[in-house]
Amino acid sequence: MNSQARITALGTYTPDRILTNFDLEQMIDTSDEWIRQRTGIRERRIAAADQFTSSLCFAAIEDMLQRYQKQVSDVDLIIVCTSTPDYPFPSVASLIQARFQIKQAGAIDLSATCAGFTYGLHLANGLITAGLQRKVLVIGAETLSKVTDYSDRTTCILFGDGAGAVLVERDPEQPSFHAAHLGSKGDGGVHLFRTGLSTRLLEQHGHTAEGKIVQNGREVMKWALKTVPTGMQAVMEQAQATLDQVDWFIPHSANLRMIESICERSGYPLEQTLYSLEYFGNTSAATIPLALDLGIKQGKVQSGDKLLLFGFGGGLVYAGLLITWNPHSQPGNRQEEINGAF
Numbered sequence: 001m002n003s004q005a006r007i008t009a010l011g012t013y014t015p016d017r018i019l020t021n022f023d024l025e026q027m028i029d030t031s032d033e034w035i036r037q038r039t040g041i042r043e044r045r046i047a048a049a050d051q052f053t054s055s056l057c058f059a060a061i062e063d064m065l066q067r068y069q070k071q072v073s074d075v076d077l078i079i080v081c082t083s084t085p086d087y088p089f090p091s092v093a094s095l096i097q098a099r100f101q102i103k104q105a106g107a108i109d110l111s112a113t114c115a116g117f118t119y120g121l122h123l124a125n126g127l128i129t130a131g132l133q134r135k136v137l138v139i140g141a142e143t144l145s146k147v148t149d150y151s152d153r154t155t156c157i158l159f160g161d162g163a164g165a166v167l168v169e170r171d172p173e174q175p176s177f178h179a180a181h182l183g184s185k186g187d188g189g190v191h192l193f194r195t196g197l198s199t200r201l202l203e204q205h206g207h208t209a210e211g212k213i214v215q216n217g218r219e220v221m222k223w224a225l226k227t228v229p230t231g232m233q234a235v236m237e238q239a240q241a242t243l244d245q246v247d248w249f250i251p252h253s254a255n256l257r258m259i260e261s262i263c264e265r266s267g268y269p270l271e272q273t274l275y276s277l278e279y280f281g282n283t284s285a286a287t288i289p290l291a292l293d294l295g296i297k298q299g300k301v302q303s304g305d306k307l308l309l310f311g312f313g314g315g316l317v318y319a320g321l322l323i324t325w326n327p328h329s330q331p332g333n334r335q336e337e338i339n340g341a342f
């Protein structure tokens, strides 16, 4: 891949309110032990009644601007990857354009569920590499708590709210992107959906939760365990590299048991895998940037590291990317400028 794009900055945000497994014990027939054993999740963050996906995006962008001393006034495209926009329209991206008074930017929301962030990065890279854009804001953000059926114990234990924002800028000298592999299995859509204008999937599923997430967790798990390890290999083949050259694997944080199986099947060490589910739950398009940020804050991810990101979820869709983490230096924490090419 002859990329010209570099990921230069990152910021994240999660709401203050915590919903623990013990809180859920008071709401449904479940237990902290069951949830931790089956998913690895301990707690998740829940947006306030007046906080929507745009609010989370604003806060993640502010975090990024402050940490990397960046500006977004010259961004020329905003891509918000979300399944829970404030409105069907206007887009969250347009709300961001207005909030930050960005003068000349295209604005779109991208719908690819838990693969949204990796799809968004792939598009940003493609558009910059083609010479069509110069500076793209990509955000994965969700307020899943607003579309979660808290009477369905098989789904409500999983989901939480959060946001992660990155800047992707033109930099032919130090590109971040090495390889990508995308795919979709549309006939599996019935296993994970939310009703919209049509309720056909709901009727097919025999469920009553209109407007809420409906999931057949076992089917999604089966698909993911088959698809992700193969997809990881496809990314590496495209990069003409091998998994042992990857410093950190960041899969979508849906379920720790699933991540363990993916690692086992692909032969990739769990110890070099980053996830955000333990304290944030499954935040769909936000899980990967949240996990990356945790890895950075814990001193695990260093500039120059090779990261294998792999998003997957409702659609069913997936997108895997091999990148170099080589952001611009953070003031007061000068990082080396490391060439990203393999």
Ligand code: UT7
Residues within 6 Å of the ligand: 029, 030, 031, 034, 035, 038, 039, 114, 153, 154, 155, 157, 192, 216, 217, 218, 220, 221, 224, 254, 255, 258, 282, 284, 312, 313, 314
């Ligand atoms: O980001 C989108 C992608 N989504 C996913 O990747 C989801 C993937 N799937 C999963 O994470 C798991 O399938 C779940 C966590 C949703 C479910 O875990 P599981 O190990 O597959 O459980 P199961 O559905 O096979 O259910 C086992 C038992 C059932 O009881 P019986 O029929 O064996 O008596 C369930 O009724 O566990 C029961 N159960 C629960 N028990 C206590 C289901 N949910 C709960 C619960 N608390 N919350």
